[in-house]
Amino acid sequence: MTEFTKYxxxxxxxxxxxxxxxxxxTGKRELHSYNIQSQxxxxxxxxxxxxxxxxxxxxxxxxxxxxNGNEREQLTYFKxxxxxxxxxxxxxxxxxGVYMNSSFIYLRHHKDGKIFELMDHSDGHETVLNSFEVPSSIIGKFDDNHILMSQAVDNLDKTIHLYNIKTAELKDTGLPAGRFGNYHSLSDSEALFTSDYLxxxxxxxxxxxxxxxxxxLTYFKWDIQKVKVxxxxxxxxxxxxxxxxxxxxxxxxENDFLEKLKYKNNGVVHSLVHSADKLYVLYSDMTTPHAVYEYDLADGSTEKLFGNDEADTAVETMHSTYPSFDGLDVPYYLYVQNSSNAPTAIHVHGGPESQARPxxxxxxxxxYKEGYQIAVPNIRGSTGYSKFYIGLDNKEKRMDAAKDVVELREHLINHHSADKNNIFIMGRSYGGFMTxxxxxxxxxxxxxxxxxVGISHFTTLxxxxxxxxxxxxxxEYGFIGEHDEFMQCIAPLNNSQRIRCPLRIFHSHNDVRVPYSESxxxxxxxxxxxxxxxxxxYENEGHQYLYTDNQDDMNTKLxxxxxxxxxK
Structure with a gap:
């Protein structure tokens, strides 16, 4: 049974x-509130x-x-x-997208189509304001007459536009194509944002x-993600x-002054909220389940407000890198078993433009409690390690990413006492394909x-x-009509006769990202x-598994x- 709540x-x-x-x-995802004064x-x-x-x-x-997880989200308003x-x-x-001028403004697109429609919902009426032939997103309100929008160039980069809600004109801002996020207006004339420009x-x-x-403004060699003004x-x-x-x-x-806060730094800040001189942080790490904390900006103190209790089993962890076949340093996290010939599982994350985090x-x-050590790599193609790293697995470079996992296996045997006869491979989504x-x-x-929920053939996907x-x-994967020979060559579906180990497959009937037909x-x-x-x-799930009964069933079987x- 599930021991921990996911927040x-x-x-x-x-x-x-x-x-x-x-x-x-409660067994599925519901919204909860916590009153800071009354707790x-x-x-x-x-x-x-x-x-x-x-x-x-x-x-x-x-x-x-x-x-049932079909991702075609419906919007309900409560007042x-x-x-x-x-x-x-x-x-x-x-x-x-945004509420402005007494209207809810959002985007929609048909489940089978590619046209994105900009919608205005006000006074009980729904109006199509405009339509776009490329994937589009609303970033937020720019001023009383304009919405800031983005449009996809490829799987990573976006162009930034202004949409005039009165004239229906979409104007290119002239900003370079790139990753763009965390837009915050400071005044009528200035704003902040994050990007990989330059x-x-x-x-x-x-x-x-x-x-x-x-x-x-900043020159980190890592990615800034959550931003609060x-x-x-x-x-x-x-x-x-x-x-x-x-x-x-x-x-x-104004003064270009940067200060590092003395907050927990061994895990992940999942959400960040501010009010006056307090930060409210949803946090977990490899050994500490999710909980919400109050951090005092004035004195640096931290207090847990609500969330999971501590895990009852001590877990030893580490993180490092290993050299892959071409000398590339590949990062990984490890749940360490201090025993010789430890049975080991390697888990490859999805995306691939994503990142396993601690x-x-x-x-x-x-x-881990069953005696397995678990290695979680960020093989080439992962985010978080520069745009150069993200592009190292594209199209015909796919086998290089697979070789990263093979090299990790050898590294675990030579340096972390992994039992070479008991090494398992697993993954979700793109990680399922890699498996x-x-x-x-x-x-x-x-x-x-x-x-x-993995991919068995890029062409059929x-x-x-x-x-x-x-x-x-x-x-990311290759274009039909251009990369057919390569996609056919590496397709697991076409090479299934080579499989020697037992395979367990988990999928769901409402997956719109990787159709059930792939499994x-x-x-x-x-x-x-x-x-x-x-x-x-699973009948009532999509690409993610949100019901705890299904998560329990899969984990137990796995x-x-x-x-x-x-x-043994």
């Missing part, structure tokens, strides 16, 4: 008296489906839920005792809102993601494998994924070949599989 998306309401957070303590913690939402996100707007609360359905069309994805890491920039000229519109608190670990800094914009993971914790790639291209190395996602993912075709092909394979599919296969 996410910590926010504060307009009164600055209540913290809100999504948690799964009263209560469930706020009562939805049939999982709460995916929420916003405070027009004195009320806006919730986003989807149906006082009234409940108002903004959207109720399950054929569309809805992406909330070099490959996300740093803080000041924007002239009149001319769109920008100035780089305090009430004086000059003091900024932000998180630097250094080797995956969160480091908090305070920055004086946060609490209940599956890792349970495997299948490794057991087909390097079949002798693995005792067993677990593929969770791209053919079956919605049109709005196809081009973006093609920049089904792999399972059926292996059954035809009389391979040791099992498939578990651990039992490892134990059954491990040579």
């Amino acid at each position: 996410l998306s910590l926010k504060m309401d307009k009164s600055e008296e209540n913290l809100y957070v999504i948690s799964d303590e 009263r913690y209560v469930k706020v939402s009562d939805e049939q489906e999982n709460v995916k996100n929420y916003w405070f707007a027009d004195g009320g609360l806006l919730l986003a839920t989807d149906l 006082e005792e009234e409940k108002y359905q903004l959207t109720a069309d399950d054929n569309y994805y809805h992406h909330y 070099e490959g890491n996300l740093n803080l920039y000041k924007l002239n809102k009149k001319t769109f000229e920008f100035k780089k 305090l009430e004086d519109k000059n003091t900024v608190i932000f998180e630097v993601n250094k080797k995956g670990f969160s480091k908090l800094f305070k920055y004086d914009v 946060e609490f993971n209940e599956l890792y914790y349970k495997l 299948l790639l490794l057991i087909t291209q390097f079949p002798k190395l693995w005792k067993g494998a677990v593929d969770i 791209l053919s079956n994924t919605p049109a709005w996602r196809r081009e973006q993912r093609s920049h 089904l075709q792999m399972y059926e092909k292996m059954k035809e070949q009389d391979k040791d394979v099992e498939l578990t599919a 651990i039992a599989f490892f134990n059954d296969q491990t040579e």
Whole structure:
């Protein structure tokens, strides 16, 4: 059974008296509130489906839920005792953007299409303001007449535009294409944002809102992620993601003065909220489950407000790098078992434009208690280590990423007492693809494998994924008609006859990112070949598993599989 509650998306309401957070303590994700003075913690939402996100707007609360994980989020507005359905069309994805001029403005697109429609919802009426043929996002309000928007160039970079809500004109700001986030207006003439302009890491920039000229303010060799501007519109608190670990800094914009805060630095800041001289932080690390803390900016003291109790089993961890086949240093985290010939699991994260970070993971914790050491690498293609690193696995470079995992296996045997006869490989999403790639291209190395919502063939994935996602993912995986030979060559589905180890596959029927057909075709092909394979599919989940019953079921089966296969 689940031992720990997962918390996410910590926010504060307009009164600055209540913290809100999504948690799964009821068995699915619901919204809860915590009163800072009374310390009263209560469930706020009562939805049939999982709460995916929420916003405070027009004195009320806006919730986003989807149906069985299909990601086509519907928006419901609550104000006082009234409940108002903004959207109720399950054929569309809805992406909330901003409330301005008495209107809710958001984007939507059809589940099978590629046209993004800018919507205005006011006085009970829904109006299409404009439509765009490229994936688009609302960044926020720019002024009373304009919305700041982004449009995708590829799987990473975006161009930045101003949309005039009166004239319906979309104007290019002239800012370079790149990663762009954390936009905060300081005044009518200045704003802050983060980007990788000028070099490959996300740093803080000041924007002239009149001319769109920008100035780089920080020069970290790591990525700035969460940014909070305090009430004086000059003091900024932000998180630097250094080797995956969160480091908090305070920055004086006017005086260009940077100060590192003495806050926990061995894990991950999942959410960051500020009020007056207090920070409220949702935090976990590899050994400490998720909880919410109050940090006093004046005296540097920290107090836990609510969240999980400490884990009852001590866990030894470390992080380091290892040299891959071409000399590239690849970072990894390790849950260390101090024993000779330790059974070991390597877990590859999804994305691949994502990053494993030193946060609490209940599956890792349970495997550790069973005697396994767990290695979690950030192989080439991961974010967090510069834009150069992200691009090292694109298209025909895919096998280089697989070789990173092979080299990690050898490193664990030589330096961390991993039992070479009991090494498992597992991964979710793209990590599931990497798992299948490794057991087909390097079949002798693995005792067993677990593929969770993984890809078995890039060509079938791209053919079956919605049109709005196809081009973006093609920049990473390859384009049909251009990279066909390579995608056919490496496809795990085409090489399943080479698999030697048992495989357990987990998927779900409502996955819109990696269709269920990706796992089904792999399972059926292996059954035809009389391979040791099992498939578990969940009816009420999508790409993520949000119901704790399903998480428990998968974790229990996975651990039992490892134990059954491990040579004692």
